[in-house]
Amino acid sequence: LLAAAEVNPVQRKILERDGWNAALDGFAGLLLMLELVLAVASLAAFARRRWALAVVRAALLALGVVLLASAWPLFGVPGHLHAADTKHFDKAIRNELWLEGGWLWAIAVMLAAGAAVAVYRRACLAFYRREDVADEQPGDRLVRELRTGGREPVFRTSMYWAITVHVIVLFVFPIVMKGCVGAQAAYGLPQGSGTPVLETIAVKKKKPKKTKSFVFNMNSAIIYARPDIDDMKVMESVDEDTTNTYTANTSAIASGLGAGGKGKGGWPNGMADSRVRFIRLQYDGRAWDEGMGHGSDYNMLIKFKDLTGFKIAEDTEAKPVLALKKFPPGKAPPFVYMTGEGGISLGGDELRVLKWYLTEEAGMIFADNAGGDFANSLKALMRRVLPDVDWVEIANDDPIFLEPYSFPNGAPKLWAHSGGRALGLKVNGRWAVFFHQGELKDAWKDGHSGVNPGEAKQAYKLGVNVMYYAFTHYSAAHATN
Structure with missing residues (x-):
């Protein structure tokens, strides 16, 4: 149970402290x-x-008692961990464990009930007694009641149908649909070659001024010399004097965006006439798709076309996690965009596919905080997907902030719902997760949600950088294929 819940050492100590381990x-x-x-x-x-x-019969009775008793740890442990450690064990994880464990428990209970009915039927009794049994047994009466509907057949039939339909609609159908993901069309990067530079930055480094120092005689009761006024202003100007000046040269446009040298732009192992696609990750959670499509993330795709010249898809898309495994080998999306306001619920198969996508397939999650509890939910999810990888702040001089556009001070903060710095998870030397904490998607929307045009432009350019980074590293990882 603890292995299925992926309980970490801190949570194990909580269970031990509260008597659950014993x-x-x-x-x-x-x-x-x-x-x-x-x-x-x-x-x-x-x-x-x-x-x-x-x-x-005695063994089946013991089985029934243990199955009823097993509901206590099955539902109690996730509930207790959520109550004790809400930040790291949110309700989405608790509900997922309840659902998956509840299904297995319900199946076991139904099998045990079926076996119990069978051993209390007349035919079973006659088999073990080696003689005919005339009296109707409890199991026979139950089967007859189920078949005929007893004294109120119409009511019983209606009740059976109602229960069956509710189980199918609420439980069976969603699970079946989640697993029924067909083959996906290959995600093709633009084919070609080009340089990774769209905007050059001239850097002028300023040398700090040498400050004058004063030596005081500690044995003297009087100071006869007053400090020069210039020295009083040293601290006020130190930031300005020691900060590098960055000047963008936006006219320095390269021949093309991509990898492999100068050319028309693109990636050597790309596909001819391919169109860049923007794919959102679909999951059970709040606001994962709110306000997306034309007028939002499609604006980002249009701006990508304007800034790079590459062809783009006619619309953005949403794909469930399991669909990532259905793309042709080496032709999965180099990145998937993920946003929301909290409550990320993924099943065991989805977690395994997501881990495969981020590690073996060399994909990237482009996460964007839309507010609420999204930051905590994302971090809790990644602890289950990449438990051995720690979140780190992405440095200002990281390549993701330098190519093709330069962000000397890192990612623009915008709304900064959970912090001003971009965070990331690194796998095999590349960013597998890029997390912007300030809701880029709102700046991409029509009207830019109140931010000024300059900030909106920076939001678009950061989107280009992240997409370029994902394309380049995905292409490099699959170059041998």
Whole structure:
């Protein structure tokens, strides 16, 4: 149970402190005893004797008791961890464990109930007694009631249909649809070659002024010389004197964006006539797709075309996590955009696909905080996907802030919902997750959500940088293929 919940050492200490570890150890011992009882009952079932039937019935009774008792740790541990450590074990993780564990528990209960009905039927009793049994047994009565509807067949039939439809619509259909993801069209990078420079930056380094110093005689009671007024202003001007001056030369446009030398632009292992696509990651959570499409992230795609000259898709897209595995080998999206306001819920298969995408496939998550609890939810999710990788602030001189546009002070803050600095997770020397904490998508929208045109332009340019970084590193990782 703890392995399935991916409990970290801190959370294990919480469980140990509150007595859950001892209780779980005791329950594990009970399960071992049940396994032994069921093994004996399985062997006894082959003996056509009355005592064998009694052993089988006793084993099924023990199984029923343990299954009912197992609901306590199955639902209690995730609930307790959420209550004790909400920041790192949010309700999305708790609900996911409840759902996945609840399904397995419900299936086990139904199988045990079916077996119990079978051993209490007339045919089973006659088999072990080796004689005909005339009396109707409890299992027979239950089956007859289910088949005929008892005294109120119309009501029973309606109730059965209502229960069946609700189970299918609320549980079966979503799970089946989540797993039914068809083959995806290849994501092709523009083919060609080019330089990674669109904007050059002239840097003028200023040398700090030498400040005058004063030596005071500590044995003197009077200071006869007053400091020069210039020295009083040293601290006021130190920032200005020691800060580098960056001047953008926007007329220095390269021949093309990409990798492989000067040319028309593109990547050597790209696809001819391909169009750049902007794909959002679809998940169960709040506001993952709010306000997206034309007038928002499609504006980013249009600006990418204006700044690079590459062809773009006719619209942006949304793909579920499992779809990432359905792209042709080496033709998955180099990045997927992820936003929202909290509550990121992914199942076990989705977590495995996401880990594969970020590590083996060399993809990138371009995360953008839309407010709410998104930052904590994203960090909790990544602790499950990349548990051995720590979040770090991305330095101002990182390549993602230098090519093709320069951001000497790092990412523009904009709304800074959870902090002013961009964060990242690095895998094999490249950023697997780029997290902007200030809601770039609002600056991309029509009207730019109140930010001035200069800030909106910076938001677009940062989007170009992240996309370029993802394209280049994805292309390099798959160059041998």
